[in-house]
Amino acid sequence: MTIQQLKYQFKLVAGLLLSPFGLFAQNNDSATIKRISDEIMSNGTAYENLRVLCKKVGPRLSGSPQAQKSVEETARMLLEAGADTVYLQPCMVPHWVRGEKEKGYVQLLADGSKYVLKLCALGNSVGTGTKGIRGEVVEVRNFNELEKLGREGIQGKIVFYNFPMNPTYIRTFMAYGESGSYRTRGPSRAAKYGAIGVMVRSLASNNDDFPHTGTTVYNDSFPRIPAVAISTNDAEWLSVKIRSKSNLVAYFRTTSEMLPDAPSFNVVGEIRGTVFPQEIITVGGHLDSWDLAEGAQDDGAGCVQSIEVIRAFKATGIKPLRTIRAVMFMNEENGGRGGAKYLELAKEKKEQHIFALESDAGGFTPRGFGLDMSAEKRNKIAAWKDLFANYGVYQFSEGGGGSDIGPLKAIGTALAGLIPDSQRYFDLHHAATDTFEAVSKRELHLGAVNMAALIYLVDHYGL
Amino acid sequence: MTIQQLKYQFKLVAGLLLSPFGLFAQNNDSATIKRISDEIMSNGTAYENLRVLCKKVGPRLSGSPQAQKSVEETARMLLEAGADTVYLQPCMVPHWVRGEKEKGYVQLLADGSKYVLKLCALGNSVGTGTKGIRGEVVEVRNFNELEKLGREGIQGKIVFYNFPMNPTYIRTFMAYGESGSYRTRGPSRAAKYGAIGVMVRSLASNNDDFPHTGTTVYNDSFPRIPAVAISTNDAEWLSVKIRSKSNLVAYFRTTSEMLPDAPSFNVVGEIRGTVFPQEIITVGGHLDSWDLAEGAQDDGAGCVQSIEVIRAFKATGIKPLRTIRAVMFMNEENGGRGGAKYLELAKEKKEQHIFALESDAGGFTPRGFGLDMSAEKRNKIAAWKDLFANYGVYQFSEGGGGSDIGPLKAIGTALAGLIPDSQRYFDLHHAATDTFEAVSKRELHLGAVNMAALIYLVDHYGL
Numbered sequence: 001m002t003i004q005q006l007k008y009q010f011k012l013v014a015g016l017l018l019s020p021f022g023l024f025a026q027n028n029d030s031a032t033i034k035r036i037s038d039e040i041m042s043n044g045t046a047y048e049n050l051r052v053l054c055k056k057v058g059p060r061l062s063g064s065p066q067a068q069k070s071v072e073e074t075a076r077m078l079l080e081a082g083a084d085t086v087y088l089q090p091c092m093v094p095h096w097v098r099g100e101k102e103k104g105y106v107q108l109l110a111d112g113s114k115y116v117l118k119l120c121a122l123g124n125s126v127g128t129g130t131k132g133i134r135g136e137v138v139e140v141r142n143f144n145e146l147e148k149l150g151r152e153g154i155q156g157k158i159v160f161y162n163f164p165m166n167p168t169y170i171r172t173f174m175a176y177g178e179s180g181s182y183r184t185r186g187p188s189r190a191a192k193y194g195a196i197g198v199m200v201r202s203l204a205s206n207n208d209d210f211p212h213t214g215t216t217v218y219n220d221s222f223p224r225i226p227a228v229a230i231s232t233n234d235a236e237w238l239s240v241k242i243r244s245k246s247n248l249v250a251y252f253r254t255t256s257e258m259l260p261d262a263p264s265f266n267v268v269g270e271i272r273g274t275v276f277p278q279e280i281i282t283v284g285g286h287l288d289s290w291d292l293a294e295g296a297q298d299d300g301a302g303c304v305q306s307i308e309v310i311r312a313f314k315a316t317g318i319k320p321l322r323t324i325r326a327v328m329f330m331n332e333e334n335g336g337r338g339g340a341k342y343l344e345l346a347k348e349k350k351e352q353h354i355f356a357l358e359s360d361a362g363g364f365t366p367r368g369f370g371l372d373m374s375a376e377k378r379n380k381i382a383a384w385k386d387l388f389a390n391y392g393v394y395q396f397s398e399g400g401g402g403s404d405i406g407p408l409k410a411i412g413t414a415l416a417g418l419i420p421d422s423q424r425y426f427d428l429h430h431a432a433t434d435t436f437e438a439v440s441k442r443e444l445h446l447g448a449v450n451m452a453a454l455i456y457l458v459d460h461y462g463l
Numbered sequence: 464m465t466i467q468q469l470k471y472q473f474k475l476v477a478g479l480l481l482s483p484f485g486l487f488a489q490n491n492d493s494a495t496i497k498r499i500s501d502e503i504m505s506n507g508t509a510y511e512n513l514r515v516l517c518k519k520v521g522p523r524l525s526g527s528p529q530a531q532k533s534v535e536e537t538a539r540m541l542l543e544a545g546a547d548t549v550y551l552q553p554c555m556v557p558h559w560v561r562g563e564k565e566k567g568y569v570q571l572l573a574d575g576s577k578y579v580l581k582l583c584a585l586g587n588s589v590g591t592g593t594k595g596i597r598g599e600v601v602e603v604r605n606f607n608e609l610e611k612l613g614r615e616g617i618q619g620k621i622v623f624y625n626f627p628m629n630p631t632y633i634r635t636f637m638a639y640g641e642s643g644s645y646r647t648r649g650p651s652r653a654a655k656y657g658a659i660g661v662m663v664r665s666l667a668s669n670n671d672d673f674p675h676t677g678t679t680v681y682n683d684s685f686p687r688i689p690a691v692a693i694s695t696n697d698a699e700w701l702s703v704k705i706r707s708k709s710n711l712v713a714y715f716r717t718t719s720e721m722l723p724d725a726p727s728f729n730v731v732g733e734i735r736g737t738v739f740p741q742e743i744i745t746v747g748g749h750l751d752s753w754d755l756a757e758g759a760q761d762d763g764a765g766c767v768q769s770i771e772v773i774r775a776f777k778a779t780g781i782k783p784l785r786t787i788r789a790v791m792f793m794n795e796e797n798g799g800r801g802g803a804k805y806l807e808l809a810k811e812k813k814e815q816h817i818f819a820l821e822s823d824a825g826g827f828t829p830r831g832f833g834l835d836m837s838a839e840k841r842n843k844i845a846a847w848k849d850l851f852a853n854y855g856v857y858q859f860s861e862g863g864g865g866s867d868i869g870p871l872k873a874i875g876t877a878l879a880g881l882i883p884d885s886q887r888y889f890d891l892h893h894a895a896t897d898t899f900e901a902v903s904k905r906e907l908h909l910g911a912v913n914m915a916a917l918i919y920l921v922d923h924y925g926l
Contacts, residue, residue, distance in 0.1 A: 037631065037633070038631040041630045041631045041633075042630050042631055167504045167505050167905075168500065168501040168504045168505055170500070170504075170853060170854055170855060170909065172905075205905060206904065365828070365884045365886050367855075390633060391633055392633060392830070392884070394857050394858075395857075421828045421855070421884065421906075423828050423903055423905040423906045423909060424903045424905070424906065427903070427905075440886055440887045440890070441669065442630075442635075442668060442886040442887070442890075443886045443887065446633065446886060
């Protein structure tokens with residue numbers, strides 16, 4: 001190794017400690033970010049806006065009157081935050097309704113006793129009809145066990161998928177990804193072998209009594225069969241009963257159905273750029289939530305944080321060079337139509353989307369950003385790392401973004417996702433426990449601080 | 464700079480990326496830490512032990528019957544965790560009692576109306592006597608304002624310290640440190656000028672209706688005057704009234720008193736070292752809590768995490784080279800006698816304490832360790848950094864430890880403190896809201912994972 005090579009390598013490594021883009025710039029940026037942070041931590045309105053979304057609006061599934069109300073409320077919030085332009089992007093959304101409160105039980109045939117199940121229909125699932133369905137239960141731990149049983153073991157029965165979230169994954173999203181396929185693909189894979197219905201163990205990281213809903217996706221090669229999630233405590237109980245060879249049947253009744261598509265909107269609020277207004281930077285979350293929950297962490301948090309970015313820019317007097325857009329996407333949970341519409345309009349208007357940041361992993365204390373973009377752009381952002389150190393963000397990892405901004409990848413937009421701490425998320429995700437009370441004001445606002453800081457840097461230096 | 468210097472510097476910097484103590488060792492250690500983590504995240508009992516401390520035992524102020532019960536319960540837990548020796552260290556503790564439920568109000572003299580205050584006596588404070596005290600209220604924002612008012616402005620009045628925790632400090636302990644002096648030193652400083660009593664704005668990071676207690680420290684040069692904390696909402700209300708020149712008086716009644724010292728114990732459970740049994744590694748938290756709270760985050764969490772370290776070692780078959788001791792310290796909150804006794808006995812027995820780790824900042828998701836030791840030792844620990852990256856710990860900072868292990872510094876012990884995320888801590892610290900329900904099982908257990916990993920490394924490599 002020559003001294004020249006050594007020097008170069010030393011510089012590269014040192015770059016991780018001290019950003020290479022100049023100490024002067026870094027000091028200025030550091031002061032600006034401190035101003036942003038002080039403003040948000042002292043005067044932030046994200047928490048009170050979230051209270052409105054959770055308590056005044058409430059659950060806001062796509063197509064519901066509450067979803068419409070959330071459009072109106074967030075449009076108002078964006079105006080109050082200081083966006084110079086607020087408008088709606090019309091889009092049609094799937095309109096699934098849960099119908100009557102679900103009922104279900106397990107009956108032990110030995111003594112006829114009934115154990116009431118805490119259950120809910122999976123999102124987008126078909127109903128059982130008013131009589132419900134009743135049948136023998138076959139428990140499978142995974143798809144391998146299902147395949148082995150085949151038609152002989154499944155036909156005419158109710159399949160019970162009991163695949164717990166793996167507690168050893170420290171990043172809980174890994175466990176969600178692994179277990180999630182039983183909810184999304186399980187019903188159709190059981191229908192392939194003649195199952196009459198499916199019960200899925202709730203995708204939850206804790207053992208409690210709340211069923212967690214979420215979308216299932218039918219494969220149209222097979223009959224659409226009804227599907228419910230049961231609480232993790234019920235899954236544990238049922239599994240013990242089945243393994244102890246109890247003779248039992250299950251019954252459940254759901255009247256959920258998919259209605260014709262309904263009109264809805266994305267809500268957009270922007271501050272027009274002073275120098276490069278044609279370059280658009282998007283920051284967003286999704287406005288719709290499941291009908292069982294207030295949708296506080298999922299994803300009211302991401303919405304109010306995005307509005308807070310706009311508010312913090314205005315309140316601190318930062319005039320962005322590029323156009324900053326806060327977007328409340330509609331229909332992330334059961335269709336993704338808002339995200340698709342956003343791309344469609346971007347293409348139609350030939351907009352130049354240089355960067356998009358989504359917050360859809362909860363309003364928990366922030367730890368990092370996931371970056372889905374070229375290595376060059378990722379390195380540019382990672383070089384700003386030190387500027388985030390005082391605000392709890394240290395992790396800049398490859399891959400990320402979010403469902404709603406994902407479509408923008410088709411037009412080359414650099415994507416990023418906020419990475420909050422994930423330990424508590426799946427205790428409450430898609431369940432009645434996802435309430436305003438489960439959100440910490442300081443954690444929520446600290447997430448907004450880091451989002452605003454990243455948006456500021458991308459705006460200031462381009463990407 | 465010579466090439467030799469350059470090489471040295473490069474190595475130092477590179478050491479932050481790739482530990483210098485050998486890739487092979489790192490791979491082995493990485494596998495061991497993964498085993499520890501999997502064991503704790505899958506089978507950890509810290510959360511259920513905490514439930515016992517909070518719900519079966521409850522608030523456990525030094526000298527109370529519940530404190531004694533907590534001694535018995537944690538001794539049992541340590542045995543069940545697999546400690547080969549469990550014993551008690553007797554120590555006398557201050558025995559302060561709150562007495563009857565406090566009462567207090569503000570009366571507006573214009574119409575005689577009374578506003579009931581949510582208040583509590585400060586720990587170790589004297590009572591008002593059964594008649595209570597009544598007087599004009601003088602609000603001060605800080606000690607400067609107090610000094611300016613002097614005896615003329617203070618004599619015969621009730622001083623109201625209204626110094627909010629600074630929301631812009633991201634590390635909330637900084638704000639606690641800053642505001643904390645009004646609780647600890649405020650009463651005596653007001654007594655110096657003839658105040659008859661003190662009301663302190665609760666040391667809380669949120670605005671709510673719960674008074675937060677905590678120790679006050681009298682300076683015996685001045686009369687001991689009664690002192691209470693009022694809720695942050697009440698502090699805001701009262702401040703508005705005072706600033707709008709309302710003519711008002713305050714009344715409060717406390718019957719708290721300091722009884723003679725009472726006998727109590729530290730609880731110790733150890734696994735004797737196989738090679739260097741004389742070298743002692745301590746991991747601990749404090750068993751006592753304030754009487755108003757279940758003491759879940761402060762500091763039941765630290766106790767059950769320390770017990771979990773013992774359990775994880777036994778369950779994964781790690782036989783420590785050195786002696787590992789989990790210690791439940793008594794009386795951190797209002798006297799520190801347990802920590803002092805631990806040092807006293809260590810000296811008496813000429814024990815060799817190489818390292819002590821305390822968890823007393825809540826069972827929130829972990830972020831790092833604070834290290835109070837020589838630079839050489841700190842660098843040795845920091846070189847293990849990569850081993851913690853998968854478990855959420857990335858910060859190894861200078862300074863730390865904890866109140867209970869602090870005395871060990873006198874005999875040269877290297878001290879460390881777990882640094883959990885601090886955003887939620889002061890919403891509930893020393894208040895009735897510090898309950899079991901406010902603890903996340905995964906966050907608590909992940910803290911224990913990192914504590915066990917650090918103890919494992921220090922045990923394995925020495926310090």
